[in-house]
Amino acid sequence: MxxxxxxxxxxxxxxxxxxxxxxxxxxxxxxxxxxxxSFTKWNLVTSEWIGFDNFRVMFSDSVFLTGATNQLIYTVTDILKALIFPLVAAELIFLIGGNKIKYLFRTGFILPMLLPGIVTILLWQNIYDPNNGLINQLLIAVGLDSWTHAWLGDETTSIWSIVFFGFPFIAGLPFLIYYAAIGGMNQEQIEAARIDGANRWQVFTKMHIPFLIPQFKVITILTIISSLQDFVKIMVLTAGGPGVSTTNPAMIMYNAAFGSSQYGYGSAIGVSLFLVILVLTFFNLKFLKTDY
Amino acid sequence: MTARLSKWTGSAVLVILLIITLVPFIILFFFSIKDQFEILIDFWGMPEVIKWANYSDAWNVVKSSIGNSLYVCIVTVIGAVVLGSLSGYVFARHKFPLKGLLYILLIGVMMIPSLLTIVPLYATIAKLGFTNSYLGLILPYIAGTQLLGVLLCRTFFESLPEELFEAARIDGGNEFYLYSRIALPLCLPILATVGIVTFLAVYSDYLWPFIVLAQEKQTFTMAAVSLNRSGQSDIGLSFAGYIIGSVPTILVIVFGMKYYIEGMVTGAVKS
Structure with a gap:
């Protein structure tokens, strides 16, 4: 058999x-x-078991703690950026109506996605450039010379310059998700509510928002996952600097492994981030329930 | 009246948002045809003479890196499409012990964040002797990108009627024949989605090539970043280089828009 x-x-x-x-x-x-x-001291050739030392070092390392604080700023702002701006754009597109205009705006907003992400990062580096950057040139043109800044090179502005990267944060997956969801909503129901005297704002808050909860959830989870892993932008724009003002755990992991050959310590940071992602994803699925 | 008014403000806000969204890309094009000296002395002015030489100079700088990127992308796409459809076919049409477990083992990989594997994957590549080799990019890329193919192809192959395969079996077709001659030709649109998503992800990746490859084997994304470092001396040249290097992604997206959006949304929502 x-x-x-x-x-x-x-x-x-x-x-x-x-x-x-x-x-x-x-x-x-x-x-x-x-x-x-993550429990060893590892140089890729030999490794030595050191128990929880990597994790202990991590939590007592002031650079790592700064990075973790920065990460909190990045993740919270990333979620807000992904939830608000693309939604506003998608809603406004459906508000002004007209199939041709809708198509035109949708295409316009996703146009930046045609380029490899690294090109967008390099463009923003140019926008922040102290001499030939768009922002400073704009300030000079309107007579606000005193406001010009080395945006990425100054500790007081560097982290917010990274947060501001990609403004107005519309080109991306969340926009497409909202756009598809709003387009797929039951128009008859909304029409009925309008006839019963609901204004646009009420339709938005009482009908659209509850309907979009699943989308909010997916976008929040995806944003958290990508936010915790995102350091290419930081690496190219500031390399974590000046000082450690823009670094984050992922960047520190990269530097530990590929900058100073502490592959064990790098692995420990990677494992920790993985566990954080796991817990947050679980928390999201469990407690941000969709039962409305 | 108020409805008209809100429509007008809505349109105005949208137009402003759209302009801000596109400004960096307008600048990209504008500076790519402008002379460096002109950029420095007259930031806002139209270029006196359109400097197409930026493009020919930039082409010489980036052409080999674009070739390298295309090579890596094409081999990866072929690998992802073949493996994804093969495994998708088996999971859809075959019955065998441990099927459910194996499927979870395969698709569960999508839950692993890439960050966790960067350091140990480099160790693996180093052990296999693939550092500074395109195989060090291609093989891990195939491992990850085949999964979207498995996911989409399984769903599709499950929807096909069994008679289609039964008839071919009676005619003496073996399993490989069924996969390659019956199943594969039917799922070309799905493979297009997988191919496009894979191509774009691989072409745009900067981090992994930067870790694995030395400068002389650089991909386009690596070349773009080093253009920028030297680009402080010539913005027009680097911007022209960015545009040239973006042509492959632009073409792939424009001709595969439908497949691209479909794949991106499914991939994101299912994983």
């Missing part, structure tokens, strides 16, 4: 071998390595 069944199934398993070979080698194996080596 077992040989004939094995033959019957062997083709299925055989077909799955390539996919699993790839995910075991390049995903599961590295994850296991990360967990093991």
């Amino acid at each position: 077992s040989t004939s069944r094995l033959r019957k199934y062997s083709i299925s398993y055989l077909f799955l071998v390539p996919s699993f070979l790839f995910i075991f080698t390049f995903l599961y194996y590295p994850v296991i390595l990360a967990f093991i080596h």
